[in-house]
Amino acid sequence: VALVATEVADIAAVAAGDEGGDAAPTPSAEAVPAADAPAGGAAPDFEFSQLDMPALSSTMKEGKVVSWLKGEGDSVEAGEAIMVVESDKADMDVEAFEDGYIAAIITGEGETANVGAPVALIAANEADIPALKAYAATLSGAPTPAAPAPAAATTAPKAVPKAASPASVNASAGGRVVASPLAKKMATEMGVDISAVVGSGPGGRITAADVQNAAAGGTPAKKAAPASPSKPKHIPAPGVIAATPTARALAKKAKLDLASIEGTGEFGRVTADDVRIATGEKKPVRKTAAPGAPAPIEMPEGLVPFTGMQRAVSNNMVATLDCPVFRASREIEMDAFNALYQSVKPKGVTVSALLAKAVAKAIEKHPIINSSFRPEGTFFNKDINIAMAVAIEGGLITPVLKYANERDVLELGENWKELVGKAKAGTLSPDEYNSGTFVISNMGMFGVSQFDAILPAGMGGILAVAGTQEYIVPDKQAVLGMKKISKMTVTLTCDHRQIYGADAAMFLKTLNDIMMNPAPLVK
Numbered sequence: 001v002a003l004v005a006t007e008v009a010d011i012a013a014v015a016a017g018d019e020g021g022d023a024a025p026t027p028s029a030e031a032v033p034a035a036d037a038p039a040g041g042a043a044p045d046f047e048f049s050q051l052d053m054p055a056l057s058s059t060m061k062e063g064k065v066v067s068w069l070k071g072e073g074d075s076v077e078a079g080e081a082i083m084v085v086e087s088d089k090a091d092m093d094v095e096a097f098e099d100g101y102i103a104a105i106i107t108g109e110g111e112t113a114n115v116g117a118p119v120a121l122i123a124a125n126e127a128d129i130p131a132l133k134a135y136a137a138t139l140s141g142a143p144t145p146a147a148p149a150p151a152a153a154t155t156a157p158k159a160v161p162k163a164a165s166p167a168s169v170n171a172s173a174g175g176r177v178v179a180s181p182l183a184k185k186m187a188t189e190m191g192v193d194i195s196a197v198v199g200s201g202p203g204g205r206i207t208a209a210d211v212q213n214a215a216a217g218g219t220p221a222k223k224a225a226p227a228s229p230s231k232p233k234h235i236p237a238p239g240v241i242a243a244t245p246t247a248r249a250l251a252k253k254a255k256l257d258l259a260s261i262e263g264t265g266e267f268g269r270v271t272a273d274d275v276r277i278a279t280g281e282k283k284p285v286r287k288t289a290a291p292g293a294p295a296p297i298e299m300p301e302g303l304v305p306f307t308g309m310q311r312a313v314s315n316n317m318v319a320t321l322d323c324p325v326f327r328a329s330r331e332i333e334m335d336a337f338n339a340l341y342q343s344v345k346p347k348g349v350t351v352s353a354l355l356a357k358a359v360a361k362a363i364e365k366h367p368i369i370n371s372s373f374r375p376e377g378t379f380f381n382k383d384i385n386i387a388m389a390v391a392i393e394g395g396l397i398t399p400v401l402k403y404a405n406e407r408d409v410l411e412l413g414e415n416w417k418e419l420v421g422k423a424k425a426g427t428l429s430p431d432e433y434n435s436g437t438f439v440i441s442n443m444g445m446f447g448v449s450q451f452d453a454i455l456p457a458g459m460g461g462i463l464a465v466a467g468t469q470e471y472i473v474p475d476k477q478a479v480l481g482m483k484k485i486s487k488m489t490v491t492l493t494c495d496h497r498q499i500y501g502a503d504a505a506m507f508l509k510t511l512n513d514i515m516m517n518p519a520p521l522v523k
Contacts, residue, residue, distance in 0.1 A: 013442065044131050047124040049098045053113040056085060056092050064112045065119065065126055066178055066205055068090055073129065074102050076122065079244025080266060083119070084205070091180050095244065098122060103129040104136030110178075179206035190215040243270035250275040309395035319457040323373075327452055328504040329491040332512045334468050338486060340518045349413040352442065357412060357521050359440060359463060360405035362511040368499055369492075369507050370437050371460045378498040386505040387436025388416075389453075390423050397423050398456075400436045440465060444505070450489045462498055464491040 005011050053063050066084040076082055081093040100122040107119035113130045118139050177195050179187070183206045187194040190211065197214045199206035243251070243256045247270045251258050254275065261278050263270035276282035286296065286412070306314065341354055363370045363384050371380045384405045387398040399419035403411055422428045440458070441453040444467035453464035466489045475483035490511070492504050514521070 014519060017219050018078050044128070044135055046128050046131070048103065048128060048132055049100065049122045049124070050118050051082075051120040051122060052413075053097070053107070053117050053119050054094055055115045060115055062112050062114050065107050065109050067109055068105060069093075071103050072105055072133075074100050075126075076100060076102060077245050077265075079210040079269075079271065081242075081269070098124075100124050101126050101129060103132035103441065106136055106139055106318055119353070154160045176205065178304045180208065182208045183211045186211045187214075241270065241481055242268060244272060246272040247275050250279075254279045261364060307394050309397070313396050316457060317454060319452050323455060323457065324496045325455050325493050326496045326501060326504070327491055327493050328501065328508060329450065329489060330508040330512060331487045331489050332515050334486040334515065335487045337515045337518045338468070340522065344409065344522060347410060347413070348417070350416055352440075353409055353412040353416045354518075354521060355465065356388060356401045356416075356440065356443065357407075357409050358405045358439065358514050358518065359511065360384045360386055361514055361521065362434065362507055363438060364405050365510050368503050369461045369494070371498055372437075372458055373460070373495050373497045381437040383437060385435050385437045387433070387439045389439065389441040390420060392426075393426055397428065397433055398436055399423050399428060400431075402435060439463070444468060444488065450491065452491050453493055455495060459495070461492055461504075464493070466490070 021041055049070050054064065057323040064086040066086050068083045070080075076096040077099050078095075078097055080096050082096050083094050084091055085094050089371040090139055093316050103121045103123040105120050107113045107117070113119050120451060121136050121139075123129050130438050178199065179194055179197075180201070184194060186192075186208055187197070192211055192214050193205060194211065197206050197210050200210055201207045242263060242265075243258050244265065248258065251261070251270075256275065256278055258270055261270050261274050264274055265271040277284045332396055337354075337358075339350060341349070344354070354426075367380055368378070370384055371378050373379070383403055385400050385402045386404040387400045389396060399416075400423070401407075401415060401419070404412060407415075415416050419428070419432060422432065436459070439453070439456060439462040441462060443451060444465055446467070449469060450466045453462045455462050468486045468488045470484055472482050473485055474481060490508065492508060494504050
């Protein structure tokens with residue numbers, strides 16, 4: 001699509017050659033430098049990437065590979081540090097920009113390569129590694145000589161990537177000591193023989209801390225070479241936060257401090273997923289249970305649509321927000337009531353039926369509690385129908401004990417058992433759950449000590465019944481001057497548009513009197 005001339009003076013000749021039709025311009029020896037010409041076979045036709053020597057500073061022309069943090073055949077991820085390069089200013093980590101596998105290392109440890117020259121090949125698929133190894137043999141990561149000598153018959157051999165002898169773990173090819181620039185400077189100032197210092201950095205690189213330890217006489221003994229090569233451990237410089245480029249970009253966009261994010265990548269590096277977890281975009285991976293530990297309980301997750309009953313309950317609760325309410329609570333002594341219940345329990349009478357009877361008798365004396373609000377005034381209900389909240393699978397319903405003040409407790413007990421059975425089976429008729437004039441919500445069987453109930457729309461009052469608790473109270477007639485009694489806390493919620501505080505207080509006082517003297521309930 002275009003012709004590029006290496007010299008300005010050649011532009012006219014190159015253009016003339018292009019106009020001549022099929023005749024192509026004859027390149028001179030200077031037109032294509034030997035270092036830039038492709039050597040060997042063509043590039044493979046499968047997906048792979050070439051890792052070139054990066055320009056780590058504006059003045060860098062070449063770089064030396066201090067150590068490889070990944071070996072041939074190892075898998076790498078985008079943003080993961082794979083080698084340490086010594087530039088003209090400092091030693092720096094070089095990261096992979098794509099996921100894949102290290103197929104071939106072209107520039108070994110201790111070798112130098114020009115900026116832009118290939119130093120490694122990364123295969124997208126592990127199966128392509130052998131083919132890329134063969135292709136890597138046609139490439140060269142060695143530096144191009146500054147003044148080529150055509151007469152020279154031989155060239156200097158490449159340095160061996162890895163030292164064969166463990167005698168000096170700090171010396172790279174050619175006997176060079178691998179150390180950071182700061183470590184070299186400190187060694188010169190302190191008079192420390194840097195070749196005798198054991199490095200603790202990646203690949204045995206000598207750091208400033210190693211020189212300080214050696215100057216203080218704390219140089220550790222050199223360890224014997226391991227039987228099998230181990231991957232070096234990367235330790236970021238003080239004040240440097242190890243993070244992938246993608247993680248840094250995401251953190252900057254989310255305005256997060258990278259120092260506040262715990263890295264889970266290799267060497268503790270902050271990854272993109274770490275940032276996404278910190279922002280809530282991604283959920284953290286659950287840690288697997290330790291061997292022998294109980295398996296974690298799987299909790300439900302996601303949206304579960306409402307059933308028809310649940311939607312009705314939800315709508316009814318929202319409708320209550322328009323009603324101004326107040327609440328009044330009172331403790332009621334339960335010893336006499338509990339004794340009466342124990343005497344009628346064998347006959348099939350339940351606590352719910354006995355409680356409904358007591359509340360209905362109290363309402364007889366305070367009919368305002370059985371009323372409901374109308375825009376024109378107060379609507380008094382002639383019948384006392386006690387609705388009692390029942391929790392069922394997937395919802396809540398209020399079966400109604402109709403005419404509770406007039407019926408015998410035995411009849412109420414039988415009716416209540418029938419209503420509960422229908423509620424659980426889902427066979428209640430509308431009249432059996434829509435005809436209530438007063439509501440009782442009882443959570444005493446769950447050990448609740450006190451709670452407030454939400455007033456249903458269209459009702460004048462609802463009574464929240466908590467559990468019975470034992471108390472020690474003074475008693476002059478007792479042997480020790482103390483006795484134990486049982487008390488229950490009830491809370492009445494009323495529509496304040498037609499029921500006032502005094503009405504609620506008097507109703508609760510009447511209910512307390514009935515519960516303390518409950519014998520008339522069974523007559």
